[in-house]
Amino acid sequence: SLNVKDLNGKHVFITGCDSGFGNLLAKQLDQRGFHVIAACLTEKGSRELLACTSLSLKTVILNLTDPSSIANAVEFVKQETDGEGLFGLVNNAGRATPMAPTDWMQIDDFHTILDVNLMGLIEITLKLLPLLKKAKGRVVNVASVMGRLAFLGGGYCLSKWGVEAFSDILRRDMQHFGVKVSIIEPGCFKTGVTSSEVIERDLLRLWNQLTPEVRESYGDKYFVECKAQRFSMKRLCDSDISKVTKCMEHALMAKYPRTRYGSGWDAKFFWLPLSYAPTLLSDMMLRMLLPTPAAIY
Template sequence: LHIVILASILFLIVYWLIRDSHRVTNLNGKHVFITGCDTGLGNSLAKWLDKRGFCVIAACATEKGGQELRSCCSLSLKTVNLNLADSDSISRAVAFVTKETAGKGLFGLVSHAEGTAPVAPTDWLRLEDFHSVMDVSLLGLIEITLKLLPLLKKAKGRVVNLINTTGLMAFVGGGYKLSTWGMEAFSDTLRREMQLFGVKVSIVEHGFFRAGVVNSDVIEQHLVRLWNRLTPEIRDSYGEKYFID
């Protein structure tokens, strides 16, 4: 039994060494489109891939975010404004990517969008509160993925969806947790379907990190707003002490 366990461990070590030795070569013309690049993980990834020679197309929610990113990267990095809650904005971004790839297809799509607020007890929320998060962090990401699939198929590229593991712990109400689980399910389904076309689909579940999207002051402001609009019946059922604590 000990020999079998030792052999299995050695096999896994060799497998990991061989797997990790594989590197993407000939980066010229390999385009990677990344969402959520104003700050945080998307921003850092865009800079990292740019330094390694990929042709990065970074989607930013604001013009300021795009300007700041371009100022510290090579001339090959391109930025495009993207509002994931707006189908027209998504279509414009896809048209920009299509033009930049110039018939070569898209080597990689990295999706990263984390609209978190509002988060609160479920009966504090209205349907539009769920929409405000899910339209960006779930439906928006699904829409842009669907519209970029023809380019990904052409290049036999890959889709990488970045998901915060804190979103998998359903300890508070709101659209954030629903979006996270939704992206997990969407990715798993897409992975099986795209195997036929040589397109790889991966999920990277990262831990918590401080970024502009995680702002305790903003979350607190949303909680105050939600508390103030509650009906007297719901507010009384929780009590002032619950809100203050």
């Protein structure tokens, strides 16, 4: 419950601030007196955030798949911090699609997610580490509790599992320099990442590009049930995203931040306990949640 003293005016850099967790966190930290540097993917997201925050909040356009965009954002942060160092880095930006069975995917589909969720996160973190070490700051990485179970096919869980591993390695390496690293593991929340329209559209794209043999092995019923499952998961998503941003705030402000934060009722009472269960049990439970391919019958 103890907080770090003299946080007013400290610089915090947040990625993925167009909407969702990053957008809300930027507003909350701005109200608390932090100097927030919010990275947005679009000019529209940047304008909308600037319109409802104080003059001390700054925005920068960041595309984590573009090395030159990352370099420009890092230079912007260096100029804004002006030798003081960076107190907080919140790696929130990410995407969920394509999300489908493994043999529906092409290698480019994996790159689409990994380049943002994992490789982009690693690159921006490495380039900002000197500033974080100077300020003995905090790194907050957004993973996923479902990533620990590899529940959903495609590159999403793969990328989030990678974020967990990178965070653990970084935490151990940076403890000698006073930099603390925390992992946020949200359950299912209503954000742009969990948009059923986007997920369904991408699922249809992958289904249409399958070979006849693969499509026959799954069957039309599987595709219909898969879409229905994504829709039912959307209905179960929690709309109160402040549960996640409160965890992010604690990771930044607490004198003794946690290593991991499970956010949401489903994370705490289902996904996290299941991740510690024997593999035989977790596999059986997860199989019950997913449709069965036609070739199994």
